[in-house]
Amino acid sequence: MTKPDKATITDIAKRVNMTTVTVSRALNRPEKVKKETLARILEVARELNYVPNAFARNLKSRESRLIGLITASLDNPFYAKIIKAISREAKKKDYSLLLFDTDGSPELEERAVDTLLSYQVAGIILSVVSDDDDYHPAYLPKLELTRIPVIQIDRKLAEAPFAGVYLENWESGYQGMHTLVEQGHRHFLVVGGPEKSNITISRLEGIRRALDECPEPTQLDVLYGDYTQAPAREAVNTYLASGKRPDAIFGLNILITLGSLEAIRAQGMSRDDIEVFSIDQVPYADIFGQPVPCFSHNTYQLGLTAINMLLRKIDDPQYDPTDEIIKGELIL
Amino acid sequence: MTKPDKATITDIAKRVNMTTVTVSRALNRPEKVKKETLARILEVARELNYVPNAFARNLKSRESRLIGLITASLDNPFYAKIIKAISREAKKKDYSLLLFDTDGSPELEERAVDTLLSYQVAGIILSVVSDDDDYHPAYLPKLELTRIPVIQIDRKLAEAPFAGVYLENWESGYQGMHTLVEQGHRHFLVVGGPEKSNITISRLEGIRRALDECPEPTQLDVLYGDYTQAPAREAVNTYLASGKRPDAIFGLNILITLGSLEAIRAQGMSRDDIEVFSIDQVPYADIFGQPVPCFSHNTYQLGLTAINMLLRKIDDPQYDPTDEIIKGELIL
């Protein structure tokens, strides 16, 4: 009754009285096959609902049309646009995306890399779980050994030999704090990621530099966290509950800023009481008439740059990409 | 100098003087292999940085550990959580995610399905580009034929024989409009998706019903769109610019609501002038002290339900899933 099973190239070959090789050719290099044969083959292929078996193809041809994407968190709006950019560009070159959300867990990151390797991905875009100097993921040697092209984004794995696309971290701290100081604020709470995160460190350096340039005395309080919303909210909440009253809170990423805003509300205050500054744009804030001033990077551009570097490296193993920095700008 | 190439099961076998079969067994069914042999094999495997070749494995075993996810738009916050849920659950059962963003294009959707089929995915979670009755994607017969488990989410493909997880559409319209009417509003602008979208149709039916129940005369204006932000903004902008002044705007999804809010601002008005109601929660609105009243569904739950249905169906082909509806609730 029902057609047997998935049709293969062999089934097609039988039907048209040709070899599988000819069928394969018809499908992959149509110009190498007589017009009529081609037509017949394509017709039969359609008839049988033929779908090529990517596994067989990739196994034999030893290359895959897969790109791996390892990202720390899918529901971080910062990454959403990046993924979008990567997905769009990859598609154009007929690559598909194998997506891994490590949820901040090194073990999951490890597993993700293994899985990607087992799928012989053509390349990997990697946003690592932690960018502190003590993070030495076990997969690193494996990754280097296979010589799979890898491009890092946002977070830099200190010892990894892979180029990456990063943000203006020092600048963002400096510009942000400079702005706040100019506005007359003097007492600050900075809420960052992990204390040892190089991104946080670098942003803080920029911040301290801006403070140094202020002729008047200033006060800087710093809370560390993990770049996510809930912990930032709790930390700021506790801080405020203890009676401290900074002029401004500087959130070192979107989620931290959101958490801080929550805490301010929770304490019954508003931005009239405490100014808020963010690194990267808090989505929709402007729609609610409360744009949060920020130093913002074009994240779509970040994704675009990364995937293009990767694709180029895949095509041309000679190509030796170097780190790129996505410039940011003040949005007040 | 450098180790040759990727190590295979054969390399390991040679090193330990055993057959590939034993090695394969050691890796997959350790209990079937003598303890010492197992130990040696694992040791050598580590030493050689062995990574199994998923293509070879899947080709031979005729099953893949891949799940396909086709979604209309990655940067829609509504889907972000869904993807998160799916990713988490899939990982637990050792499935990886092949992700496709169709960007609203039927052609891309077609290609996505083909690619997924070629990767022999174990199952597909599908959020289709359009849910209107005239949408007859060409891939449908192919999909049915292969008997791959498919679970739809959010948007229902009218003629498809696949179960799905959907929202309370009629209810959301009814409850939303009922609320607005109770609040004393009488003149409404509803901004929906495509005119023929069943979701929009159903939500509008709920809305009309609520209006029917209002003892006083009411006015209902309707604008159609495509569930995205920019077109909604433009449409509402034009509408307002023409001088119309509804008491309230009812946005039939998050992006539409966001677009409407933009338009209201653009026209120099605020929510004091025009009330806004949304289907599903506008992210971060509460953080800005401007929560948008809405009829909200738990999207994480939606993703969870869908992936669990799919996983169950994959394990047990007998299982015949039926449509699930995720209940929503008013959040005022």
Next chain:
DNA sequence: AAACAAAATGTAAACGTTAACATTTGTGCT
């Protein structure tokens, strides 16, 4: 120590495709 079962390993083949090379068929030219 024989007999037999269980445990451990092996042999052969196959999954669906493509690469490399070989052969046949067709075409234009003198």
Next chain:
DNA sequence: AGCACAAATGTTAACGTTTACATTTTGTTT
């Protein structure tokens, strides 16, 4: 008509695994 060459198709083998079945080794029982 015969030759050279291009076009079209074919043969063989391999990619790295696993499945099904076969054989060998080990252990237990009496």
